[in-house]
Structures are given as structure tokens and as C-alpha cells.
Amino acid sequence: MEFPEWLKYSKEHEWVNVEGSVATVGITEYAQQELGDVVYVELPEAGEKIVKDDPFGAVESVKAVSDIYAPISGTVLEVNDALPESPETINEDPYGDGWMIRVEMSDANDLKDLMTAEEYAEYVEKEKEAEEEEEDEEEEEGEEEE
Amino acid sequence: MEAATRSLTAKLKKTPLCAAHRRLGAKMVEFAGWEMPVQYRGVIHEHLAVRSRAGLFDVSHMGEVEIRGSEALDLCQWLTANDVSRIKQGQAQYNLLLNEEGGIVDDIVVYRLGEDRFLLCVNAANTEKDFQWIREKAAGKASVEDRSLHYVQLALQGPVAEKILQPLTVVPLQQVEPFHFALGNVAGNSCLVARTGYTGEDGFELYCDPADGERLWSRLLEAGADAGLEPSGLGARDTLRLERALPLYGHELNDGTTPLEAGLEWVVKFSKGVFLGRESLLRQKERGIKRKLVGLEMTEPGIPRSHYPILKQGVAIGEVTSGTKSPTLGRAIAMGYVQTGEAAVGNTVAVEIRGRQAAARIVPLPFYRRGRTTNSV
Numbered sequence: 427m428e429f430p431e432w433l434k435y436s437k438e439h440e441w442v443n444v445e446g447s448v449a450t451v452g453i454t455e456y457a458q459q460e461l462g463d464v465v466y467v468e469l470p471e472a473g474e475k476i477v478k479d480d481p482f483g484a485v486e487s488v489k490a491v492s493d494i495y496a497p498i499s500g501t502v503l504e505v506n507d508a509l510p511e512s513p514e515t516i517n518e519d520p521y522g523d524g525w526m527i528r529v530e531m532s533d534a535n536d537l538k539d540l541m542t543a544e545e546y547a548e549y550v551e552k553e554k555e556a557e558e559e560e561e562d563e564e565e566e567e568g569e570e571e572e
Numbered sequence: 573m574e575a576a577t578r579s580l581t582a583k584l585k586k587t588p589l590c591a592a593h594r595r596l597g598a599k600m601v602e603f604a605g606w607e608m609p610v611q612y613r614g615v616i617h618e619h620l621a622v623r624s625r626a627g628l629f630d631v632s633h634m635g636e637v638e639i640r641g642s643e644a645l646d647l648c649q650w651l652t653a654n655d656v657s658r659i660k661q662g663q664a665q666y667n668l669l670l671n672e673e674g675g676i677v678d679d680i681v682v683y684r685l686g687e688d689r690f691l692l693c694v695n696a697a698n699t700e701k702d703f704q705w706i707r708e709k710a711a712g713k714a715s716v717e718d719r720s721l722h723y724v725q726l727a728l729q730g731p732v733a734e735k736i737l738q739p740l741t742v743v744p745l746q747q748v749e750p751f752h753f754a755l756g757n758v759a760g761n762s763c764l765v766a767r768t769g770y771t772g773e774d775g776f777e778l779y780c781d782p783a784d785g786e787r788l789w790s791r792l793l794e795a796g797a798d799a800g801l802e803p804s805g806l807g808a809r810d811t812l813r814l815e816r817a818l819p820l821y822g823h824e825l826n827d828g829t830t831p832l833e834a835g836l837e838w839v840v841k842f843s844k845g846v847f848l849g850r851e852s853l854l855r856q857k858e859r860g861i862k863r864k865l866v867g868l869e870m871t872e873p874g875i876p877r878s879h880y881p882i883l884k885q886g887v888a889i890g891e892v893t894s895g896t897k898s899p900t901l902g903r904a905i906a907m908g909y910v911q912t913g914e915a916a917v918g919n920t921v922a923v924e925i926r927g928r929q930a931a932a933r934i935v936p937l938p939f940y941r942r943g944r945t946t947n948s949v
Binding site: 468487488489491 | 599610611614615616617619807810811873874875877896897899904926
């Protein structure tokens with residue numbers, strides 16, 4: 427799985443690309459894989475304020491809705507208008523054409539809470555391991571039961 | 573983004589195919605107390621495979637209750653809405669278990685195994701409830717057994733299902749009509765082969781011994797590979813049944829919903845004689861129903877989901893029970909209950925989606941019926 431080095435990452439699986447005071451935000455490769463086929467995206471409009479750790483939009487697979495949480499606070503400058511028409515772009519190119527919003531950050535300190543690519547890769551590994559451990563435990567238990 | 577998969581707790585039941593699903597790369601989720609594959613390659617991919625070719629589902633979580641004895645038919649007639657006496661050995665029937673108030677205890681398929689033997693396929697979430705309910709009502713007059721752990725159930729669904737299955741069995745599949753079944757070998761495994769399903773496509777449901785389950789699963793996947801058979805998960809099963817407007821217990825149906833409200837009056841055979849819930853349903857029929865299950869199609873962006881309010885001029889008139897973006901039609905669709913006066917096809921309503929109102933239209937059900945592109949019925 428790919429986590430580009432130049433991006434920063436949140437625990438809610440968003441990525442942030444920082445250029446000066448402007449941050450571009452999307453969801454990670456791991457997030458899109460976990461979601462499955464994205465069929466609908468709901469995003470804020472330019473000019474709206476977003477608040478760190480609050481939902482700023484939603485992505486939907488055929489099966490379910492997931493909130494997208496703001497990794498930083500600020501004002502939305504631009505929204506990826508191509509996504510509502512072709513939400514599958516988020517699956518196909520999560521770090522490129524699948525970007526969601528560009529934000530004028532209101533507090534550069536917000537970035538301190540984000541992870542580097544290396545840290546995020548570890549974080550994802552731990553999440554996956556936790557899942558697999560549970561699965562393994564279950565399997566062992568299952569065998570005992572039989 | 574929230575962690576998309578709910579982590580699996582340790583107490584989940586597993587079908588004998590669990591390891592096989594993992595080897596195929598399935599994403600496993602909890603469903604009705606079972607650990608089940610929700611998807612392999614992707615819900616849309618699997619959905620479209622079933623519509624155009626075929627999909628293979630492990631549906632071993634479904635429960636099976638067997639009723640036996642000289643009073644078995646009488647018990648079935650008393651407990652269900654449909655007329656079980658109309659099916660002969662080798663036939664199956666969609667049916668409803670009703671309570672005294674006419675509410676739906678479960679929606680089931682009854683297989684007549686013999687004169688005095690009936691196998692009821694029940695919903696996974698209801699297996700225990702149904703079993704207790706039936707046993708209590710049987711009051712010792714018929715033998716009632718929970719056989720759920722004695723069956724692996726696989727659903728082979730799609731237009732090429734028969735072509736895939738026929739080379740593996742001597743059962744003449746062309747003679748097995750919809751809602752009929754035969755007993756026979758499939759790839760060397762003893763099976764009940766039923767022409768039933770929950771996808772809106774032609775297909776079969778195979779019941780076999782759990783010990784043979786994994787072998788049957790593998791042989792079917794091998795046999796279907798060239799025809800484009802795809803292992804398919806509960807995600808696609810849900811979108812397929814929703815397009816065909818097949819109700820899902822816990823969504824469209826529950827103990828407080830009657831078949832008249834749910835558009836299932838065709839199942840209720842008032843003329844067959846007494847049955848549980850009959851008087852209540854007759855009263856409701858006379859007075860008229862207050863709410864009705866309808867189909868909705870969004871005319872503004874947004875995907876309706878279970879429990880979203882349905883509004884008319886800002887006033888709540890009902891609630892969505894199931895919704896998705898239809899992979900076949902490419903449009904956002906839903907089923908839901910609305911007040912009878914607002915239920916007419918063509919009525920424009922709104923669905924409240926995360927605090928915003930999005931317009932929708934009431935449309936006829938089902939959203940999808942097979943063969944409609946070729947004009948056959």
C-alpha cells in the first residue's frame with residue numbers, strides 16, 4: 427500500500443498536502459480500500475469553515491456512509507467538483523484526482539497532530555494486525571469448539 | 573474517515589467456509605451474529621456479475637427448522653399465512669410466520685420434504701426466535717427441530733447458473749421449475765437442489781452436509797470459472813434483493829408490520845381457513861392500512877439509507893427502510909413506509925439526508941425485473 431512521503435496523515439485516514447498556508451485534503455489508499463466502491467461524495471462548499479476533528483463531508487459506498495473528519499481547521503477555498511460526477515476517482519486515484527478540498531488553514535499548529543508517512547504506515551499496520559489477531563483468536567477458539 | 577470495518581468480536585458464529593472466504597481475500601463482517609463475507613472483489617463487481625453471468629454466495633447463516641409428524645401440515649397451516657397444502661413434495665413456497673396481531677415473526681421459505689415433513693428456511697437473525705415460537709405453538713403435537721447446523725447453504729445465482737450446475741449433477745435441472753427442488757448429487761456431494769434465490773435472477777440454492785460444504789464450494793467455483801462465476805458476498809446480495817424489491821427482515825419487515833402494509837397480501841390466503849393473525853389482518857383489511865411500503869427514486873443528489881425520514885412539504889410522512897445506489901440502474905433507490913394517502917406512484921416527496929432535504933419520487937416496485945431488456949416475462 428502506498429503512502430506518499432510528502433503527505434501528512436490523520437488517525438481518521440485522511441491525507442493532507444501542505445503548501446504554505448493552504449492544505450489539500452483527501453482520504454488515503456487504506457481508507458478507500460476499506461470503504462470499497464465509492465458511489466457518492468458529499469463535500470462542503472467554498473467559503474465554508476471546517477473545524478479540526480469535526481466531520482466536513484461524507485463518502486458513501488453502495489453499502490454504507492462514512493463521515494470524513496477535518497484533519498485541520500480553516501476555510502474551504504476550493505472543492506473538487508469532478509467528484510460528485512465520478513466518485514470512483516477516490517478509489518482509483520486517492521492521492522491525485524481523488525483530492526477533496528483545498529483549505530486556507532487557520533492554525534498551523536493543527537499540523538503537529540498529524541503523522542508522517544512512516545508513522546501512518548505503522549499505524550495502519552497496527553490496525554490491520556489488531557484485526558488479524560482477533561481473527562486468529564477466533565479461529566483457534568473455533569477449532570477448540572469443534 | 574471512520575474505521576470502515578467494524579472489528580470482529582470473538583463470539584461470532586462461523587460457517588464451515590470461513591477459511592475459504594479468507595483465502596479468496598474476502599472482507600469479513602458481522603451479520604446477525606455470524607462472521608460473513610461482505611465482498612470479495614467489490615460489491616458492484618459482484619452485483620453486475622450476478623445480473624449478467626453468475627455469483628456464488630455462502631448463505632449458511634440462514635437457519636433451518638424441520639417440522640415432522642402427522643400433524644406437521646396442520647401446524648404449518650396454523651403458523652403461516654400462505655396455504656402450505658398447495659405445495660406437494662418437491663415444492664417450495666414463500667411464506668410468513670405471523671403473530672396474533674398479524675405482525676410478521678419472520679419471512680421464510682417452506683420446502684415440503686414429504687407428506688409429513690417440512691423444512692423451513694428462516695432468517696439468521698430470527699433462527700432462535702422462530703424455533704422457540706414454533707416449538708411453543710406446536711405444543712408437542714409435531715416434532716420441531718432446529719437443523720441449522722446440519723446444513724451448508726450455497727446460492728448459485730445468475731442467468732448462467734443452470735449452465736454451470738448441470739454438468740456437475742444428474743438432476744435434470746430444466747425440469748426443476750422455480751420454487752421446486754430435487755434431491756441429488758452435485759459434484760459427488762449429496763444435496764437438496766432448489767430453484768430459489770434472493771437476487772431476482774434465475775438460480776439455485778444448494779443445501780448440503782457441512783462436511784461437504786467446502787468441497788462443493790470449490791467445485792462450483794472451478795466449474796463456473798470459464799463462465800465468469802464470481803464468489804459474491806452479502807453486500808451484493810443486499811443490493812440485488814433491493815433492486816428486485818425483495819424485503820429484508822429487520823428492514824422492511826418486523827413483528828409490528830403486517831403483510832398488508834408490506835405489500836405481501838399475495839402471500840396471505842384468507843380462504844385456507846384459520847391461522848394465527850387471520851382475524852387481525854381481516855380487521856386491518858376492512859379498516860384500511862395506515863402506511864404502505866413504497867419504492868422511491870431520488871431525483872436530487874443523495875443516497876437514502878435505512879431510518880432516514882421521508883417528508884412531504886417538510887412534514888414527516890414515513891421512513892426509509894433500505895436504500896442504496898442501484899448498481900444496475902445507476903440511480904439512488906430506496907424502499908420505505910409512507911402514510912397510505914401519500915403512497916401513490918408519481919408522488920413527489922423528500923428524503924432527509926444528514927439534515928438536508930433531497931427530492932424523490934414514488935415509483936412502482938420492483939426497480940428491476942429480470943428479462944426486461946429482452947422483453948420476456
